[in-house]
Structures are given as structure tokens and as C-alpha cells.
Amino acid sequence: MKDWLRKNPHVRTIRVAAADLNGQARGKRIPARFADKVVKDGTRFPFSILNLDIWGEDIDDSPLVFDQGDQDGVLKPTERGFMPMPWLEAPSALLPIWMFRENGQPYDGDPRHALNAVVQRYKARGLTPVVAMELEFFLIDDSGKTMQVPASPRSGKRRKAAETLSIRALDAFDTFFTDLYDACEAMDIPADTTTSETGLGQFEVNLMHCDDPLRAADDAWLFKMLVKGLARRHGFAASFMAKPYAEYSGSGLHTHFSVVDEKGENIFDSGGPKGTAQLRHAVAGCLEAMHDSTLLFAPHMNSYDRLVPDKHAPTAISWGYENRTAAIRIPAGNPAARRIEHRVAGGDVNPYLMLTAILGAALSGLEDGKEPPPAVAGNAYAMDLPQIPATWDAAIDAFEHSDTVYRFLPKELIHNFVQTKRQELHYINELSPEERIELYLDTV
Numbered sequence: 001m002k003d004w005l006r007k008n009p010h011v012r013t014i015r016v017a018a019a020d021l022n023g024q025a026r027g028k029r030i031p032a033r034f035a036d037k038v039v040k041d042g043t044r045f046p047f048s049i050l051n052l053d054i055w056g057e058d059i060d061d062s063p064l065v066f067d068q069g070d071q072d073g074v075l076k077p078t079e080r081g082f083m084p085m086p087w088l089e090a091p092s093a094l095l096p097i098w099m100f101r102e103n104g105q106p107y108d109g110d111p112r113h114a115l116n117a118v119v120q121r122y123k124a125r126g127l128t129p130v131v132a133m134e135l136e137f138f139l140i141d142d143s144g145k146t147m148q149v150p151a152s153p154r155s156g157k158r159r160k161a162a163e164t165l166s167i168r169a170l171d172a173f174d175t176f177f178t179d180l181y182d183a184c185e186a187m188d189i190p191a192d193t194t195t196s197e198t199g200l201g202q203f204e205v206n207l208m209h210c211d212d213p214l215r216a217a218d219d220a221w222l223f224k225m226l227v228k229g230l231a232r233r234h235g236f237a238a239s240f241m242a243k244p245y246a247e248y249s250g251s252g253l254h255t256h257f258s259v260v261d262e263k264g265e266n267i268f269d270s271g272g273p274k275g276t277a278q279l280r281h282a283v284a285g286c287l288e289a290m291h292d293s294t295l296l297f298a299p300h301m302n303s304y305d306r307l308v309p310d311k312h313a314p315t316a317i318s319w320g321y322e323n324r325t326a327a328i329r330i331p332a333g334n335p336a337a338r339r340i341e342h343r344v345a346g347g348d349v350n351p352y353l354m355l356t357a358i359l360g361a362a363l364s365g366l367e368d369g370k371e372p373p374p375a376v377a378g379n380a381y382a383m384d385l386p387q388i389p390a391t392w393d394a395a396i397d398a399f400e401h402s403d404t405v406y407r408f409l410p411k412e413l414i415h416n417f418v419q420t421k422r423q424e425l426h427y428i429n430e431l432s433p434e435e436r437i438e439l440y441l442d443t444v
Contacts, residue, residue: 001039004082010091018097020050023350042076051416059419073099086183087229108410111352118360119213126262129359131216132209136251136347139201140237149201150236162198169196176234189219199248220351241440242346243305250306251347258339268338275338283319284372285365290317292402294388295395296357297345302440309381316385318376325380348444360408396421
């Protein structure tokens with residue numbers, strides 16, 4: 001890590017940052033000449049900082065604050081190391097960190113540690129998840145009273161219509177996407193294909209598959225930070241909020257995953273289109289946990305505006321082969337690449353908690369060996385199937401009282417997340433719809 005700074009002497013400041021429960025970057029700015037101390041000793045801030053609400057406020061009655069004296073945790077660099085921050089004007093570097101207790105034990109309220117615990121359980125079975133993500137977001141001109149698609153830097157015109165898989169839409173913002181791909185390369189984020197989507201000014205970028213789930217979640221977290229920061233440099237906003245426009249489809253964060261054994265062979269590959277019994281067991285685990293863990297896939301009030309029928313987001317707890325109306329899709333293609341696509345999460349999630357829920361549920365399914373219900377064929381919206389919670393408060397209740405989520409999340413994190421969401425639910429009811437959009441636009 002020290003070598004990176006020595007090879008980049010132009011870097012003047014660093015940011016050390018960890019992801020809180022909402023996926024917000026919390027940390028400090030430090031002059032680059034003091035970076036060696038951070039690398040060696042880490043830094044410190046209160047445990048409660050990873051348990052702030054969406055406004056950045058303490059959680060009322062949280063035991064982390066006054067009951068425990070607002071004690072410090074120790075934050076140490078992750079294996080990611082330093083990387084540039086191309087969205088800032090001054091040469092700067094970001095150092096991702098995660099939280100530990102004074103005795104060196106991982107802090108259970110840190111979402112990255114929750115994911116690592118699930119990954120270690122896979123490793124104990126000789127298994128490795130391979131993960132890829134598809135992140136949708138909107139480019140938005142929020143300079144006026146009404147949000148709208150930004151004017152094209154090329155033509156100066158606004159295309160106020162859906163531009164599904166439109167090359168013209170991509171070319172209209174070619175300067176932004178060129179800078180984005182250059183920045184991804186500099187930060188070692190594996191950005192692959194970009195497409196324009198069905199929403200107004202909506203795009204999707206795919207991140208390549210990775211056999212390190214922690215790194216995959218890092219990539220998604222860093223990518224969201226990068227896109228939002230870089231868009232502001234280009235004079236508009238980028239937002240991963242689930243549903244900025246009522247009349248258009250929202251933004252998802254679809255996750256594809258397979259599992260390989262110690263020989264590097266995909267345990268979902270049967271040599272044919274249907275996959276193995278282990279694939280079905282993993283699907284069964286995901287379906288069984290889906291209702292109670294919806295809060296991790298849809299963590300905000302606006303999230304539930306996306307989860308409505310016939311708007312390209314799942315509402316039924318279901319699975320199917322090559323079926324995008326189902327919550328879980330098994331894509332067609334080469335059997336060696338047989339995988340599960342989990343389609344519930346919105347773009348507004350914390351990637352660490354989302355991936356913990358998906359991989360943790362799949363592992364529970366592999367451990368239990370249960371069979372899923374029959375795969376659906378046709379329009380899942382029109383079928384009589386178990387449903388994902390339709391409201392934020394229902395999802396909070398299901399998460400809080402679940403027996404399922406304790407199989408892959410520590411009790412402290414569950415308690416902290418419930419307190420966070422209940423506080424947000426209380427205070428957000430005081431806001432107008434316009435104020436809610438303004439809140440979510442830049443934060444999530």
C-alpha cells in the first residue's frame with residue numbers, strides 16, 4: 001500500500017472510508033504525508049458511525065451511543081489498498097477500511113464483515129461463489145424544480161423518452177461514459193457492457209464476474225460512488241435510487257452467481273439446460289429467505305415504488321428458466337456457465353448486505369438440500385404466488401421477526417438495521433414527496 005503512494009507522489013490527500021449500513025461512505029480526510037500511520041495502525045471512530053440513519057444522524061436510543069459511552073472501533077485497511085478518486089479536482093486517493101474491536105475481532109455491525117463471514121462458510125465447504133452484478137442508474141438534471149433528463153453534451157437537446165438499447169442515447173453521453181470507463185480502469189473496477197434502459201435517462205453497466213465476493217461487493221460500492229461523483233463533474237446528477245420517475249421503470253441491481261468447487265468446476269452445471277440438484281437447492285434457499293430479507297433488497301421508502309407489477313421488477317416469490325418476470329431467473333446459454341440471477345434488489349441497496357443475503361440464503365439451501373416449488377413459465381405477475389412485501393413497514397416487520405435472516409446475519413447487525421429503518425420510517429413521514437426524492441437522489 002505504501003508503494004502505491006510513492007509511485008503516485010502527486011496525490012495530496014487521502015480519504016479513509018468504510019460503508020455504513022446504508023452503504024454510505026463514512027470516514028476521514030488525511031494529508032497524504034500522514035498516510036503511513038493509517039496503513040500501519042489504522043484509524044478510529046465510534047462504532048455508532050456505521051449505524052447512522054440516511055440523514056447521517058445518530059439512532060435514537062441506540063446502545064452504541066450513550067449506553068456504551070460512544071466507544072471507538074479500530075478501522076483497518078481492507079486488502080483493496082489505495083486507489084485514485086477521479087471525480088475530484090485535486091489529486092486524491094481512497095483507502096477502503098473496515099471495523100474491528102479493540103481485541104482485533106471483527107465488529108459484527110460492519111456489513112463487510114457480515115459478507116466475509118458467509119464467504120468463509122463457503123470456503124469451509126470447499127466452495128467459492130463467483131459473482132457478477134448489473135447496476136442500473138439514472139442521469140438527471142436536478143438544477144430546476146422538476147427533474148429531467150440532462151441535455152446531451154453533443155447536441156444540447158433533451159430526449160424525453162425511453163431509449164431502450166439505444167446507441168443514440170449512449171453516444172449522446174459519450175464523453176461521460178468515456179471518462180467513466182477510464183476512471184473504472186484507474187480504480188480497477190471491471191466495468192464491461194453499457195446499455196441504455198427503459199427509464200428516462202437510464203443506463204446499465206455490467207461488472208464482470210469475480211471469484212471473490214468481497215471484491216465484487218467492493219466494486220459495486222466503489223462504482224456507485226464513482227458514477228455519482230463523476231456525473232457532478234459533468235454538470236448533472238447520477239442516481240441509483242430505485243424509482244425517481246413514477247411513470248418509468250425503476251433501477252435494479254441484478255446479481256448473477258454460480259459456485260465452484262475445489263477443482264474449479266461449477267456445481268450448478270449438469271451438462272444440460274436445467275442445472276444440477278445443487279442449483280435447485282440454492283434456489284430453494286433464496287426463495288425461502290426472500291420474504292424476510294426483502295428489506296436488504298429494498299431498504300428505503302422509495303424502493304417499494306419500484307416493486308410493482310408489470311414494471312420489470314419482480315413482485316412474486318418465484319423462479320423460472322429464462323424468465324425475467326420471476327424473482328430468480330436461470331439464464332440460458334453454455335451449461336458450464338450455468339448460474340442464478342437474483343433480480344429483487346434495487347440500485348439503492350448496500351451491496352455488502354445484499355450479497356450477504358443472496359449468498360447466505362443460497363448456502364442455507366445447499367445445507368438443507370430442499371427442493372424449490374415448480375419453476376414458473378409465462379407471466380409471473382399474473383399468477384397466484386407468494387408475494388414480496390409490498391410496503392416498507394411490512395418489510396421491516398418481516399425482517400425484525402424473522403428466524404431465517406439469523407442464519408446469515410449477526411444479531412447485532414439485525415438489531416442495528418431494524419433500529420435504523422424504524423427511525424427513518426418515522427421521520428420520512430414528515431417530508432413531502434418532493435423532499436423525499438431530493439433526499440434519496442444523492443444519498444443512495
